[in-house]
Amino acid sequence: MSDVAAPPSPTLPSEDVIFELAPVRSAMLSQLAGFEHGFYGRVGGVSSGIYESLNSGPGSNDDPANVAENRRRIASHMGVSPDRLLSAYQVHGADALMVDGPFHGERPQVDALVTRCPSVAPSVLTADCAPILFADPAARIVAAAHAGWKGAIGGILEATIAKMVKLGGSPARIVAAVGPCIAQASYEVGPEFVATFIQADPANERFFIPGRDDRSLFDLKRYCAARLRAAGLGAVDVLPHDTCAEESHFFSNRRRNLAGEADYGRNLSAIRIVR
Numbered sequence: 001m002s003d004v005a006a007p008p009s010p011t012l013p014s015e016d017v018i019f020e021l022a023p024v025r026s027a028m029l030s031q032l033a034g035f036e037h038g039f040y041g042r043v044g045g046v047s048s049g050i051y052e053s054l055n056s057g058p059g060s061n062d063d064p065a066n067v068a069e070n071r072r073r074i075a076s077h078m079g080v081s082p083d084r085l086l087s088a089y090q091v092h093g094a095d096a097l098m099v100d101g102p103f104h105g106e107r108p109q110v111d112a113l114v115t116r117c118p119s120v121a122p123s124v125l126t127a128d129c130a131p132i133l134f135a136d137p138a139a140r141i142v143a144a145a146h147a148g149w150k151g152a153i154g155g156i157l158e159a160t161i162a163k164m165v166k167l168g169g170s171p172a173r174i175v176a177a178v179g180p181c182i183a184q185a186s187y188e189v190g191p192e193f194v195a196t197f198i199q200a201d202p203a204n205e206r207f208f209i210p211g212r213d214d215r216s217l218f219d220l221k222r223y224c225a226a227r228l229r230a231a232g233l234g235a236v237d238v239l240p241h242d243t244c245a246e247e248s249h250f251f252s253n254r255r256r257n258l259a260g261e262a263d264y265g266r267n268l269s270a271i272r273i274v275r
Contacts, residue, residue, distance in 0.1 A: 128244060
């Protein structure tokens with residue numbers, strides 16, 4: 001289950017009130033007391049052109065001032081200062097990092113951030129890869145992971161859970177939400193891609209259906225959810241959105257490739273402990 005929620009009743013600066021940030025939210029995570037989260041798409045920012053409008057990616061070729069303003073709005077919406085809306089330099093790897101404050105210098109090259117500190121909001125940037133948000137309501141630990149196919153098959157989800165366990169979390173208590181990403185209907189892959197997954201585990205064949213000619217369609221959402229459940233999580237929410245197909249709501253790298261555009265914006269997903 002999932003829903004799209006309006007922003008909370010503002011305690012925000014007056015200039016933010018007129019901008020409707022409308023993050024998608026997980027019904028499962030929303031039921032947990034004392035947490036805030038959001039899967040932010042492309043609505044409510046200041047960027048224009050192919051970056052319209054809430055592009056949150058400093059790695060894009062968008063005007064850095066626009067990206068900074070967009071991130072400031074999301075930070076305000078999440079209830080943290082901009083320097084505490086934390087995003088790593090993502091490398092499609094399997095490393096997770098525990099954080100408790102702003103980064104100093106260059107962003108760390110990891111694909112998941114884990115914290116038990118209420119003053120920071122770990123986040124991930126995506127444009128078809130799966131953003132996955134985690135919360136352990138008893139241990140008061142949250143995490144955000146970036147899972148493209150390389151990271152997912154490489155173990156980023158298990159690495160994130162392991163870091164949460166190191167802080168006192170328990171897989172049986174952790175709630176995870178697989179956020180908006182490319183859906184199977186839009187994720188066409190070649191035989192070599194399929195072979196990589198089948199060689200890793202023959203059971204992975206269930207995540208593919210036939211496409212055109214020798215192509216197949218891959219279900220990244222269901223693959224991530226299966227790995228989360230295999231890691232011992234009992235509560236996994238899979239949101240239905242397709243970043244590639246829903247152009248008015250989300251940025252998509254695959255869609256920009258199909259359109260021949262020079263660059264693309266990034267969606268941002270974040271979570272934090274409120275109390």
